[in-house]
């Protein structure tokens with residue numbers, strides 16, 4: 001645990017002469033508490049959960065369930081292989097299972113969870129945004145992106161979101177419910193099917209599949225902690241129990257749920273951790289990311305730093321650059337100062353350029369302002385990379401700026 005010396009966020013002389021645009025929801029009203037604060041919902045409403053699916057269970061639990069259903073426990077491995085290695089839930093393709101009772105068994109273990117509503121392609125077919133309908137009609141999205149040498153899927157973890165950020169369409173309607181572990185996992189398996197069918201750009205080699213997962217779709221992943229963690233286990237568990245992916249290639253992001261960040265650091269899972277900060281001063285961040293009213297900038301950065309100290313994994317700070325709102329050079333300097341106060345070499349900043357949205361307060365910074373922001377961080381010794389905003393043109397870009405339908 002660290003206790004860096006606190007310094008005042010700024011002095012008036014630090015602030016440059018550029019205007020200060022304040023965050024506000026455009027075209028909708030943020031739900032508020034009786035005290036006038038933006039409403040935060042941490043708990044999922046008590047609504048019906050999707051039927052249990054094989055991917056909700058550990059291998060031991062799958063074996064127990066199969067026994068309960070009157071099947072030998074070794075069927076668990078066979079079914080897991082079909083799902084996690086061959087991406088199939090089609091009984092016709094499961095010729096290693098006895099014909100009698102096969103359909104019933106598949107129905108019991110693989111209830112359909114995601115129905116594809118729409119598929120939008122961009123970047124010459126190298127990016128696909130999927131819109132899925134869940135069993136109760138809730139809509140979520142995932143975005144599949146091919147890069148040279150890797151394929152990334154941005155997944156959703158909640159239907160709706162309770163964090164109520166004023167720039168985010170997902171948060172407008174509040175939290176519908178937490179997604180189940182299997183609903184999260186099934187987004188990856190569905191993406192692997194699409195890749196295997198040769199539907200994502202130009203195939204580089206025949207055994208391609210999703211190599212990287214980012215929890216930056218709909219929802220605040222750490223508000224659905226248990227199910228998200230179980231999903232991460234399915235991603236990294238060795239095949240056929242899970243997908244056998246590398247934990248390092250899985251990025252869990254948060255707007256700053258501090259106790260959950262600390263819990264995550266205690267897990268024995270070296271995932272990549274990203275904090276969506278978007279402002280280094282509480283004055284702005286209280287309005288931009290309402291959860292900041294609960295856990296302040298310094299508390300969130302402390303928790304991120306402790307994640308690094310515990311796991312040895314370098315932390316990412318996500319920072320969407322919004323014109324005249326959070327893109328001032330003094331904010332870059334303040335961010336650098338706060339990060340350097342904790343130590344060196346523990347963090348990487350990813351400024352995210354927004355798309356120009358004429359007439360909106362949520363619009364892109366001027367290129368020279370972006371450059372100045374990046375240079376200020378770099379000059380202070382903070383590794384900084386302007387992030388690729390692939391998928392923006394189909395509203396599929398993430399970094400906590402996801403848009404719902």
Ligand code: SF4
Nearest residue numbers: 161163165168171400
């Ligand atoms: S930006 Fe992220 S955390 Fe904020 S409301 Fe939207 S989905 Fe939730």
